[in-house]
Amino acid sequence: MQNDIDGIRGKVRAYILENLLFTSDASQLDDDASLLERGIIDSTGVLEIVMFLEEEFGIKVKDSDMLPENFDKVESIARFVGRSMGTA
Amino acid sequence: MRPQRLLHDSLLAACEADGGAAKNAVIVEGRAHTYAELFDAASRLASALHDRGVQRGDRVAIYMDNTWPCVVSIFATLLAGGAFLIVNPQTKSDKLAFILEDSGARVLLTDAHLAKEYRAALDGVRAKPAVIASGMSADEAESFDAVIANAVPLRQRMPTIPLDLAALIYTSGSTGNPKGVMQTHQSMAFACGSLVEYLRLGPEDRILCALPLAFDYGLYQLLMSVRLGATLVLERSFTFPAQVFARMRETRVTVFPGVPTVFAMLLAAHGREPLSFPDVARVTNTAAALPDDFALRLREVFPNALIYKMYGLTECKRVSYLEPELVDAKPGSVGKAIPGTEIYLLAADGREVPAGEVGILHVRGPHVMLGYWNRPGLTEVMLKPGKLPGERVLCTQDHFRMDDEGFLYFVGRTDDIIKTRGEKVSPVEVENVLHAIAGIREAAVVGVPDDVLGQAIRAYVVPNAGASLNEREIRAQCAARLENFMVPRDIVFCDDLPRTTTGKVSRKALLENPPA
Numbered sequence: 357m358q359n360d361i362d363g364i365r366g367k368v369r370a371y372i373l374e375n376l377l378f379t380s381d382a383s384q385l386d387d388d389a390s391l392l393e394r395g396i397i398d399s400t401g402v403l404e405i406v407m408f409l410e411e412e413f414g415i416k417v418k419d420s421d422m423l424p425e426n427f428d429k430v431e432s433i434a435r436f437v438g439r440s441m442g443t444a
Numbered sequence: 445m446r447p448q449r450l451l452h453d454s455l456l457a458a459c460e461a462d463g464g465a466a467k468n469a470v471i472v473e474g475r476a477h478t479y480a481e482l483f484d485a486a487s488r489l490a491s492a493l494h495d496r497g498v499q500r501g502d503r504v505a506i507y508m509d510n511t512w513p514c515v516v517s518i519f520a521t522l523l524a525g526g527a528f529l530i531v532n533p534q535t536k537s538d539k540l541a542f543i544l545e546d547s548g549a550r551v552l553l554t555d556a557h558l559a560k561e562y563r564a565a566l567d568g569v570r571a572k573p574a575v576i577a578s579g580m581s582a583d584e585a586e587s588f589d590a591v592i593a594n595a596v597p598l599r600q601r602m603p604t605i606p607l608d609l610a611a612l613i614y615t616s617g618s619t620g621n622p623k624g625v626m627q628t629h630q631s632m633a634f635a636c637g638s639l640v641e642y643l644r645l646g647p648e649d650r651i652l653c654a655l656p657l658a659f660d661y662g663l664y665q666l667l668m669s670v671r672l673g674a675t676l677v678l679e680r681s682f683t684f685p686a687q688v689f690a691r692m693r694e695t696r697v698t699v700f701p702g703v704p705t706v707f708a709m710l711l712a713a714h715g716r717e718p719l720s721f722p723d724v725a726r727v728t729n730t731a732a733a734l735p736d737d738f739a740l741r742l743r744e745v746f747p748n749a750l751i752y753k754m755y756g757l758t759e760c761k762r763v764s765y766l767e768p769e770l771v772d773a774k775p776g777s778v779g780k781a782i783p784g785t786e787i788y789l790l791a792a793d794g795r796e797v798p799a800g801e802v803g804i805l806h807v808r809g810p811h812v813m814l815g816y817w818n819r820p821g822l823t824e825v826m827l828k829p830g831k832l833p834g835e836r837v838l839c840t841q842d843h844f845r846m847d848d849e850g851f852l853y854f855v856g857r858t859d860d861i862i863k864t865r866g867e868k869v870s871p872v873e874v875e876n877v878l879h880a881i882a883g884i885r886e887a888a889v890v891g892v893p894d895d896v897l898g899q900a901i902r903a904y905v906v907p908n909a910g911a912s913l914n915e916r917e918i919r920a921q922c923a924a925r926l927e928n929f930m931v932p933r934d935i936v937f938c939d940d941l942p943r944t945t946t947g948k949v950s951r952k953a954l955l956e957n958p959p960a
Contacts, residue, residue, distance in 0.1 A: 378920030392683060393557040395534055398928050399683045399709060419713050420686045427684070 360441075364413070365434035371408050372430065376401055387430040402427055409433070415440040448637065450629045451610045451667065452522035458673040459483050461647075470666075470676045471695055472512045479673070482519065487597035489520035495595070496574040498550050500525040500602060503612060505549035505573065507531040507540060507562060510657050510680050513578040513588050515666060517553040518657075522629075525602030526550075527609035529624065532658035534927040537564035539622065543614055544569045546818060547624060553588070556581040606630035612817050613660050615758045618859045620872035624817035625758045634810040635761040636671045638782045639664060642765055643699070643726055643752065647673045651699040654679040654688050654706075659867070660758050661730055665701055682706050685713060689721075696723040700746065703731040703866030707738050708896045710745060719745050730754040730762070731866035732898045733854060736775045753778055755854065759826060760812045760838050763787060763805070764852050777851040785809030789846055790839075799848040802855050807838040860951055862891030864899050867929045871951065874932065877925045878903060881918060883911030888941050888949045889932065903932035904941060904954060913937075 369385060376396050377384055391397040397405070405427065406417045415437060426436040446457040458479045459465045465480035498504060504521040506528055508514040514530070521528040529547055531540060533555065540561060544552065548571065554562050556579035563583065566572055578588035610632050612624035645651075651669045653676055655662035669676040677695045679688050692700070700721070702710070707729065713719060727742060727749045739751050751771055755778035756762035764787060766779030781787040789803030790796060797803030808830060815823035830837040843855040862869040871889035878887035886906040891899030907913045915935045922931045942953035 374916070378916045378923060390557070392680070395928065397683060398534075398681065399685070399705075401928075402683055419717055422684055422686050424684055424687060 361434055361438050364437045365430060367412060368405075368409075368433045368437070369430045371412075372396065372405070375404060375408075385430065387434075389430075390428050391430075392424065392428050397427070405433065409437055413437050413441060448633050448671070449606045450522070450604055451632045451636075452519055453633070454636070454667070454671040454673075455479070455483055455486070455519055458670055461673050464673050467673065468675045469670065470512065470515055470678050471691075472510075472515070472678045473680060474691065474694070475512070477512060477515075482516065484597060485516040485592055486519035486523055487599075488592045488595040489516055490523035491598035492576075492591045492595040493520060493524040493526065493551055494598065496551050496576075498524050498526050500604065501608060502526045503547045503549045504528050505531060505544055505547060505552045507533060507535070507552060507554040507558060508578070508657075509533045509555055510653065510662070510678050511555070511578065513553070513555075514657055515676075515678070516592075518663075518666070519670075522604075522610060523598060523602070525604050525608075527611055529612040529614060530658040530663065531614065532656055532927060533558055534929070535561070536925050536927070537561045538568075538925055539927075540565035541568035542621060543624075544573060546621075547612055549573045551576065553577075554585070555579050556585070559583055559585070604629065606633070609814070611663075613663075613758050616861065616868040616870040616873065617822070618861060618870055618872065619822075620870055620876050623819050623822060626814040626817050627761070628814055631811050631813065632667065632761070634784065635782075636664065636667050638784050638811065639762065640668050640672055641783050642767075643668075643728065644750075645672055645674065645699065645726070649674040649698045649725075650677055650695055651675070652677045652679070652688075652692060652697045652701065654682045655701060655703070655866075656681070660761060661701065661703070661756075661866075664761065665699075682709070685709060689719065692721060692724070697721070698723055699726045699728070700724050700749070701728045701730075704729065704734055704738070704898055705732075705865040705896055707734065707742060711738065711741050712896075714741075714745050721746055722748050724749045726750055726752065728752040728754060730756055732863045733776075733778075739771050755779075755852070757840055757842075758813075759840070760785075760807050760809065762811070763807055763840070766851075770851075774847075774851050777847075777853055779852060780850055781807075781809070782811075785811060787852065789844055797846075799846055802843050802845045804858075805840040805842050805844045805852075807840060808835075812836070812838045860890075862889075862899050862901060864891065864894075864897045864901055865929050866898070867927075869901060869930050874901065874903065874922070874926065874930055877922055878905065878918070881913075881921050883908050883913045884918075885911075886941055886949070888951060888954055890951050890954050892934070892955070894933075897933075900933040901930065902934040902936060904936050904938050904959060906938060906941060 468476045469479040469482045506517045552573040556577045575585040577585035606629045610629045614622040617623045653665035724746045750768035754765040786808040827836040841858045874889040894900035938959035
């Protein structure tokens with residue numbers, strides 16, 4: 357399971373770096389940084405991440421799941437995906 | 445009854461009303477603060493501002509998210525006799541430096557998590573403001589909480605009169621640099637009164653604000669709410685709609701202000717999982733036209749709400765609104781002048797335009813700005829001699845037509861300003877950033893139609909011969925220097941740009957005949 361989370365986290369981080377920060381420099385993004393406070397995500401940014409997760413991991417993200425506790429950090433996104441895949 | 449001459453008289457009146465002091469003034473991300481708390485914190489910060497050199501008429505910059513400290517800072521500045529200016533927290537250091545320099549702000553009130561940007565900005569400012577930051581600060585900025593805890597509440601009334609500046613509201617200009625719209629206590633207090641009148645709001649209302657307080661539409665939700673002694677439900681943004689919806693239900697929000705992009709997202713969410721907010725009694729739209737079919741579908745989500753279509757510009761706060769009962773009878777119209785004001789259409793030569801013909805919208809009333817801070821030339825373009833000697837009316841430069849009953853219809857803008865997600869974007873501002881990128885010879889920016897955004901930003905880029913440039917690098921540099929909503933969605937590489945006969949790049953031709 358831990359391996360899965362590590363793999364998910366890596367993919368999520370890479371996606372955000374590439375598509376929202378436009379870089380591949382991993383030092384630009386800590387897993388525990390608030391994406392909102394860093395100004396990395398806004399409403400369209402969240403939707404982009406959701407579309408990526410649905411496509412990449414085959415999960416279904418409900419509107420009611422789109423909350424800061426699930427989406428404000430790379431770490432919380434990875435855990436959310438892990439839970440969603442576990443229950444799918 | 446206390447007269448409402450100054451913008452912050454509303455706060456004093458709200459505290460003095462029966463039961464007013466104990467009433468919730470704002471609920472910020474679920475946490476409630478009473479009017480007494482707001483007055484106490486603002487009075488303390490006001491005396492702290494005096495201690496840091498703020499005198500009557502001085503500007504105080506507020507570079508913060510939608511938070512309790514931001515609300516306190518607004519009223520503290522007014523109580524101290526100063527004029528506030530709110531900078532969107534997405535603003536990057538170069539633009540922040542420009543605004544700090546232009547306004548001559550004596551104090552910068554900010555959030556610790558914005559340190560990277562504000563510190564870089566301060567390097568470029570000659571007269572450094574004192575800095576007070578909320579949250580965990582890692583630098584020399586004073587702590588917002590400590591400053592408030594250590595200050596003695598200001599008891600003295602400042603000699604402010606209604607003609608004094610209350611705020612500078614920075615807005616995008618077609619020249620690329622933002623300009624500060626000067627609004628006095630009189631103009632803002634008047635606008636507040638007019639708005640709550642036609643929106644038919646009262647002290648029992650709970651008004652949602654998830655729009656940035658840096659945007660005057662967001663700011664006025666707070667000002668109206670305090671004016672009424674009502675409760676503001678303040679959210680950071682619409683980034684997490686499910687959270688905003690939950691809070692709306694918890695606090696039984698009665699007023700929902702949005703822009704078309706917000707309504708598009710709301711309706712899309714409604715399409716996936718039905719939404720209903722029966723407590724909401726007013727829905728308002730401005731910043732860009734609300735498509736007619738939106739109004740229809742919004743009734744499913746807000747079954748008990750009156751829907752207001754409005755039009756405005758920062759230079760007079762708001763121009764017009766359509767009575768909600770007429771939404772079906774007058775499709776496409778933004779209604780008539782707000783109470784206490786007048787609007788008319790003039791041709792370019794100054795003659796009055798008959799009903800049905802297109803003219804330039806002019807606005808007359810106490811809500812019209814005093815001018816642009818430090819920009820007498822630009823002020824001359826927008827404020828023209830009026831009907832009475834010495835009076836000035838606002839020439840909006842926007843094209844409208846009026847039907848034979850005096851209802852107003854938007855036709856188009858006369859400048860190149862792009863409206864995306866309800867925000868005004870100057871193409872020049874984006875082009876300036878593109879031109880600074882090594883390898884770009886030339887760039888032009890236009891707005892293209894988009895169902896959700898209103899307009900999306902498209903950049904046409906001509907690279908230097910042999911330059912290796914890719915979209916990602918360009919976006920990265922834009923994101924480092926521009927607010928998120930200004931970063932081009934589309935980047936199109938081309939060999940050359942279409943020009944006018946005088947050799948200037950033609951944005952019009954780019955829209956009509958896009959380069960392959």
